Amino acid sequence: MxxxxxxxxxxxxxxxxxxxxxxxxxxxxxxxxxxxxxxxxxxxxxxxxxxxxxxxxxxxxxxxxxxxxxxxxxxxxxxxxxxxxxxxxxxxxxxxxxxxxxxxxxxxxxPWRPMAEDRWIEVDSNLEAVHALGGAPRRVFLTIGRQGVADFRGAPQHEYLLRVIEPPEASDLPPKCEVMSARGPFTRTDEIALMREKRIDVVVSKNSGGALTYAKIEAARELGLPVVMIQPPxxxxxxxxxxxxxxxxxxxx
Incomplete structure (x- = not known):
């Protein structure tokens, strides 16, 4: 040391x-x-x-x-x-x-601040985010990292696209979950293309601030998608x- x-x-x-x-x-x-x-x-x-x-x-x-x-x-x-x-x-x-x-x-x-065109649902925890997704099945772009992914096993009706740098344990994943390994920064154009290709209905994000991953918020805004935004402690x-x-x-x- x-x-x-x-x-x-x-x-x-x-x-x-x-x-x-x-x-x-x-x-x-x-x-x-x-x-x-x-x-x-x-x-x-x-x-x-x-x-x-x-x-x-x-x-x-x-x-x-x-x-x-x-x-x-x-x-x-x-x-x-x-x-x-x-x-x-x-x-x-x-x-x-x-x-x-x-x-x-x-x-x-x-921290990121919502703009007039944003459709944010602000929550304080992963469990609140799970609840905010609702009961009807949706295609969810899950961009919270690998910590806490297991919380979303409580909403197995949704189809998830999980983007992480390194994958979590398989036992932590919701039953219908595609794992995408990638490291930012990402461009707004690429994020829009990804969300369209995967037919995303809603984005779940941590409000981690900074420019590195903000493109997903811009893409959701342009596509008119809601964002469940988890606020930092x-x-x-x-x-x-x-x-x-x-x-x-x-x-x-």
Whole structure:
């Protein structure tokens, strides 16, 4: 496991990564070379894209494990740039930093906002999304990643197109489910063509924000399709930044 040099004059940053925004932030931190920093990935993807910082892979062992790591590595600042729906690590980071009185900055994607032409049904969980699909059979474009797919087994009457980077366990899939392995970004034109080819009736998406997967929302808007939009969990009272410059300013404050 990477370890920091013992230089008390520099900041020692732990970057909780796993998003394209985290990769860009890692490049900025590495380029400025003012801070010692290490990135951390959960290890859920077998072939993650390399980061510009030394990287550890794997969990910390809950709040207590994260606290031990922060103390052992003499971390002075933590940046949470994980996926907006990575609720557990975000909660653990908030608890560990509060216990150790360490500054924590959340670098988040700005959530998508519905436009006048959008037909969004906003829900707070996968189970609410399942309910929102209704009882009549529909062709569902399921774009929530592989976590939580098993919840949709509770609505087996629908036909699902599940798009993921890596497939989930077969036992997690609804009975009528086509799995499509692909990594974004996707274009609006391609998303429209896909939805037409698969005769999609409704899109289920997490409101993960950012530009990487927004094309599916644009495509649904153009095709007049409803979108069941799962809202991200609350961030609590942590400082949130939506731009790299804002993150760097918060670190310096």
């Amino acid at each position: 990477p370890r920091f040099a013992r230089n008390d004059e520099s900041r020692r940053i732990l970057l909780l990564a796993g998003t394209s925004e985290a990769r860009a932030l890692a490049e900025r931190i590495a380029a400025e070379a003012r801070d010692e920093a290490i990135a951390s990935l959960a290890g859920r993807t077998s072939a993650p894209i390399a980061l510009a910082l030394p990287t550890r892979i794997g969990g910390f062992g809950g709040v207590e494990g994260l606290k031990r790591y922060l103390v052992d590595e003499r971390i002075t600042h933590v940046i949470d740039a994980t996926h907006p729906f990575a609720a557990q690590i975000s909660a653990n980071a908030q608890a560990a930093c509060a216990a150790l009185a360490l500054p924590l900055v959340v670098y988040a994607r700005e 609350p961030r609590g009272g942590v400082a949130v930044a939506y731009r790299i410059d804002a993150v760097m300013a918060l670190l310096a404050s």
